[in-house]
Amino acid sequence: MRNNRSIISGIDWWTIGLFLVIALFGWLNIYGSSYSFDQTNIWDFSNRAGKQLVWLATAVVMGGIIMMIEEKAYDVLGYIFYGVMILLLIATPIFARDIKGSLSWLTIGPISLQPAEFAKCFTAIAIAKYMSRYGYKVRDLRDLTVPFLLMGVPMLIIMVAQRETGSALVFISFLLAFYRQGMTGYVLSWGVASILLFILVIRFGEMALLFGTGNLGILISTTVIHMIVLGLLIAKEKELHSGIIMALGVVACYGIGLLVNIWIAVNFNYIAIASLAFVAIYLLLQALKQRKSSMGWIVGFVLVSTLLCQGCDFAFHKILQPHQRIRIEVLLGMKDDPHGAGYNVNQSLIAIGSGQTTGKGFLQGTQTKLKFVPEQDTDFIFCTVGEEWGFLGSAGLLLLYLALILRIIYIAERQRDKFSMIYAYCVAGILLFHVTINIGMVLGLLPVIGIPLPFFSYGGSSLWGFTILLAIMLRLDAARVNKMQG
Amino acid sequence: MINDPNYNRRYVIAGIAVLVVLTYIIRLFILQVIDQSTQGKAETNAQLRQTIYPSRGLIYDRNGELLVANQPIYEVTMIVREMQNSAFDTLSFCEKLRITTIEFEERMQNMMNSRKNRGFSRYSPQVFMDQLRQEEVAALQQELYKYAGVDIRCRTLRDYMYPIASHVLGSVGEVNQRDLERNSYYSAGDYSGRDGIERTYEQELRGEKGVKILMRDSRGRIQGPYQEGKLDRDAVTGNDLHLGLDIQTQLLAERLMQGKVGSVVAIEPQTGEVLALVSAPNWDPRTLVGQERSKNYQALLRDAHKPLINRATQAQYAPGSTFKILQALVGLQEGVITTKTQYACNGQTSYPIKCTHDHGSPVDLEEGIEQSCNPYFWAMYKDLLQQDGYSDDNAEFKGHYQTWRDHVMSFGLGKKFEDTDISEQAKGAVPSVVLYDKLYGKRGWKAITIRSLSIGQGEILVTPLQLANQTAAIANKGYYITPHLNRNDSMKLRIHHTSIDAKHFDVVHRGMARVMTEGTGKWYNVPELQICGKTGTVQNPHGEDHALFIGFAPQDNPQIAIAVAVENAGFGSTWACPIATLLMEQYLTGEIKRNWLYDRMVNANLIDKADEE
The missing domain is CATH 3.30.1390 (Ribosomal Protein L30; Chain: A,)
Structure with missing residues (x-):
């Protein structure tokens, strides 16, 4: 048994410092946003700020306990933790009370907990354990089947059984760790590309064409697909020749379409599909001929994105609930609805904007204090920062998060064993995802998806969950120093 | 991790984080530093601005009698x-x-x-x-x-003490879209004066809205006063308005006009204050208040007699025989006649205009007025216009016509009163040279062409308000003060001199007095009031003639000048004159002694006669 002194010396104090600064700043803002005219005692433990202080204190204690636990425990007990967690997630909806349509809360005596907030941590351990197996290497996507399953199972339970879309989407952040371990970058690019195509199809879907019939959104996104493919062919595969042939083929498709349109009205959706089919077949033949699997990926991209384009138009109008559709339409600027779907975001933008450069000062925000912003101390807490601390405060907080995430990446890179490194990347990914989605939503750049701001939003489960996540990483990192000394 | 082929991916991941944070910081910079528009939105969001409505100014008559209050x-x-x-x-x-x-x-x-x-x-x-x-x-x-x-x-609505004077007082109603666009003082749902003096004096009467700023949360729950009420502003009550109106005279005038179509305007000559202004038929101002307003307003709009038109200021009639007074004054001023000048009258056989009255010949000016002798005024008018004959292009004639027209217009005819608080006036008309040139050609018209003008018929048109004002100018011997409703000193300064010298008025006054003692008004005279008057019966091509009367009293110190117009009533002496003398009696003595006449006038229903048109 190594002594505790050496563990303390191995702790990354930068991370601890950033954690404490963010958490205390968060606590101040919770106090600010739940502050009301009737109640002014900051130490009143029955109010939100008082409760959060209790959560914070217990979280720090919990972190301390984690630091004392032998770091091997996580590696060894990883799958058991994971299994228990899955059972808990399945059990939760059975015992949970329905809170705003979500079945994710377990009430034990005076406290309510959200198991989903802890699931991220144990999934990260399980994934790290699997991917750090001796001899494991990510050569192609098949090697990632098990990590994908480890990631997908809790995601599915949370989304379907607990009806918590936001908490479920967070699991996507593990892709970042997979990517670092060798998963092809195409997966990430696909993610980005499919979001882009979705937006294009929806945004321009209802606009009229200059000639012929068809969906402008689909035509634009088809063109984008062609551009991406052409870019990949020429820049990545160095296939200038194939690229030119492909481009000529596409132009020919459209040319024929325009020509026929003189006599018969052409639905250009079919021309778009035809051009994509031509590209897919041509590239597939090239891939088989040259035995280049990377070109196969491009064919896959063409097929998947074609399906996506045709499918998301359908999905948007037929599958999505009206309120979800409106959220997206409002976000894309297609509809204006300041009192309906756009209310939260609109109020949030007003609150943030009114803070201006230096903010209105602590406890001086009228927007958040007067409860104009919904969920103001949980998902929309960033509004309070924006209003009371202004640009300097909110940009400062963003930089604190960036510093923390970069520090974690730095920590991850200095690990000598794969388990610690993968785990640290999972932590970085989770934090990055939360910060991106939460603040993007508050700033009106992303649709409203309710997930908390790490260490900042009110809520015991999320604070505990994030603290445990971070503490385990610090424990593993501290062990690295000991190993070096030992 | 040596020989890691994915070594560089750490930078991709770090780069993504940097990119996201950078994007968000730019977004924040735009929102918070560059865009200033959210500031105002935030203010209105969190503050409940409660409007405190001022109570509207009260309206009194000339004796301090309350006419309009609030409820x-x-x-x-x-x-x-x-x-x-x-x-x-x-x-x-x-x-x-x-x-x-x-x-x-x-x-x-x-x-x-x-x-x-x-x-x-x-x-x-x-x-x-x-x-x-x-x-x-x-x-x-x-x-x-x-x-x-x-x-x-709680809001306040108008409360009327008397069911009268609807055209003068006007009404208060909700502001419309145009008001909102034009004047930022108003917000939707506010009330403002829609017509009459409520509109003219809207600025004075409405007062100043106050505001109470409260903090509220998103549910509208009041959290307390904003900045301890430092920015709150009390409402300022509107200014009261004292009118020149004499409510007893107005009341009587409306009673006398019931069952008739027409108007009465009474003016105090020395001040130009309107003592009574009636347009009949009218409505009870109480019916245009509150819930019933729009329904009743629609009914008034549909009414065949068009009660919403203020006939006292908007109806235009030929002045008929009442115009002979002005003719006489112009003749005297231009030296065409003297007080002694006589003209022959051939009674019914006179040419081109016959006399409608039975009297001797020749007649002088006083008798001409007393007997309303048409041939006298035609002869005088012809002499006025033709005194220098017609040169090649009728220039001399037209010059004299223009002089005549200028004199007539100096009594306030043919144009709206610009410096008054009476809204919705009609212009009337004193035909111009240009008009006749157009009608008859530049050389196509002579005195004979426009002979009707000599007896106040033809193309000349006046409103009852102009007629009353002209009478006040006659009473004042040569000047008038723009007729107005608000009894305030600055209004009295709006004095206008006519182009007739004061010395010419005495003979005309004497003639008008004789109208009442021996002429067309003698049946309704009240000798102790020294009434001067002139009746008029205006030919109406559409039906029964309109009855007109102008007059003032007492002769040596005029206190009241009146014009009465009763449409389709027949003779001015029968219908318009009694109304005027009753009003003078009421105003000058404070009571009516001639109850038989009062009863006859009140009970007379001439409106059905008008309907037969």
């Missing part, structure tokens, strides 16, 4: 979101307001329909029911706390 009226407002989030007891709520649940649903739908209610928001108080009286909201007021989001607001 409180209530409206029930509702914050839909708060109401829907609570266990709202619709049934008891309806009971308290005495409405059915069906009506409740209807009202809710109308209120929440943003097409009908443009400013609808679920988060701010919206008017659910308005125009309620104290007793109608009392039940709800007592248990208001039970109904989340519901509030009762």
Whole structure:
């Protein structure tokens, strides 16, 4: 048994410092946003700020306990933790009370907990354990089947059984760790590309064409697909020749379409599909001929994105609930609805904007204090920062998060064993995802998806969950120093 | 991790994080530093600006008698979101307001329909029911706390002490879209003067709205005063208005005009203050207040007699024989006649205009006025216009016509009074040279062509207000003060001199006195009042003639000048003259002694005669 002194010396104090600064700043803002005219005692433990202080204190204690636990425990007990967690997630909806349509809360005596907030941590351990197996290497996507399953199972339970879309989407952040371990970058690019195509199809879907019939959104996104493919062919595969042939083929498709349109009205959706089919077949033949699997990926991209384009138009109008559709339409600027779907975001933008450069000062925000912003101390807490601390405060907080995430990446890179490194990347990914989605939503750049701001939003489960996540990483990192000394 | 082929991916991952944070910081910079528009939105968001409505200024008559006051009226407002989030007891709520649940649903739908209610928001108080009286909201007021989001607001409406003077007072109603666009003082639902002096003196009467700024949360719950009420402003009560109107004279005038179509205007000659102004038929101003306003207004709009037209200022008649007074004055001023000049009258056989009265010949000016002798005034008019003959292009003639016209217009005819507070006037007409050139060609008209003008017929048109003002100018011997309603000293300074010298008026006054003692007005004279008058019967091509009368009294110190017009009544002496003398009697002595005449005039119904047109 190594002594505790050496563990303390191995702790990354930068991370601890950033954690404490963010958490205390968060606590101040919770106090600010739940502050009301009737109640002014900051130490009143029955109010939100008082409760959060209790959560914070217990979280720090919990972190301390984690630091004392032998770091091997996580590696060894990883799958058991994971299994228990899955059972808990399945059990939760059975015992949970329905809170705003979500079945994710377990009430034990005076406290309510959200198991989903802890699931991220144990999934990260399980994934790290699997991917750090001796001899494991990510050569192609098949090697990632098990990590994908480890990631997908809790995601599915949370989304379907607990009806918590936001908490479920967070699991996507593990892709970042997979990517670092060798998963092809195409997966990430696909993610980005499919979001882009979705937006294009929806945004321009209802606009009229200059000639012929068809969906402008689909035509634009088809063109984008062609551009991406052409870019990949020429820049990545160095296939200038194939690229030119492909481009000529596409132009020919459209040319024929325009020509026929003189006599018969052409639905250009079919021309778009035809051009994509031509590209897919041509590239597939090239891939088989040259035995280049990377070109196969491009064919896959063409097929998947074609399906996506045709499918998301359908999905948007037929599958999505009206309120979800409106959220997206409002976000894309297609509809204006300041009192309906756009209310939260609109109020949030007003609150943030009114803070201006230096903010209105602590406890001086009228927007958040007067409860104009919904969920103001949980998902929309960033509004309070924006209003009371202004640009300097909110940009400062963003930089604190960036510093923390970069520090974690730095920590991850200095690990000598794969388990610690993968785990640290999972932590970085989770934090990055939360910060991106939460603040993007508050700033009106992303649709409203309710997930908390790490260490900042009110809520015991999320604070505990994030603290445990971070503490385990610090424990593993501290062990690295000991190993070096030992 | 040596030989890691994915070594560089750490930079990709770090780069993504940097990129996201950078994007967000730029977004924040635009939102918080560059875009200043959210500031105002935030203010209106968190502050509930409660308007405190001032009470509108009161209106008094010339003797300090209260004419128009205010009465409180209530409206029930509702914050839909708060109401829907609570266990709202619709049934008891309806009971308290005495409405059915069906009506409740209807009202809710109308209120929440943003097409009908443009400013609808679920988060701010919206008017659910308005125009309620104290007793109608009392039940709800007592248990208001039970109904989340519901509030009762008090406004004031006009309260009229007398059911008269509707055209003078005008009315107060809700501002329309145009007012809102033109004047930022108003917000939707505000009241403002729509017509009459309520509109003319809107600025003075309305006062200044006050504001109470309260902090509220997103549910509209009041959290307390904003900045300890430092920015609150009390409402400033509107200024009271004292009119020149004499309510007793006005009351009598309206009674005398009932059952008739026409108008009465009485002016105090020394001040130009309007003592009475009646347009008949009219309406009870109380019917254009509150809930019933729009319904009753629509009924007035549809009424065949067009009561909404202010005939006293907007109806235009030929002045008929009343015009002979001005003719005489112009003749004297231009030296065409003297007080002694006589003309022959051939009675019924006179040419080109016959005399309608039976009297001797020749006649002098006083008798000409007394007998309203048409041939006298035609002969004089011809002499006036033809004194230098007609040169090649009728220039001399036209010059004299222009002189005549200028004299006539100096009495305020042929144009609107610009410096007055009486709204909605008609111009009247004194035909110009240009008009006749157009009608008859440049050389196509001579004195004979326009002979009708000599006896106040033809193309000349006056409004009863112009007629009364012209009478005041005659009473004043050569000047008038623009007729006005507001009894305020600055108005008295708006003096206008006619182009007739004062010395010419005495003979005319004597003639007008003789009208009352020996002429067309003798049946209705009150000798002790020294009334000077002139009747007029205006030919009406569409039906029965219009009866006119102008007059003032007493002769040596005129206190009141009156013009009366009764449409389709026949002779001016029969209908217009008695009304005028009764009013003079009332105004100068404070009572009516000739009850037989009063009864006859009040009970006369000439409106059906008018309908036969």
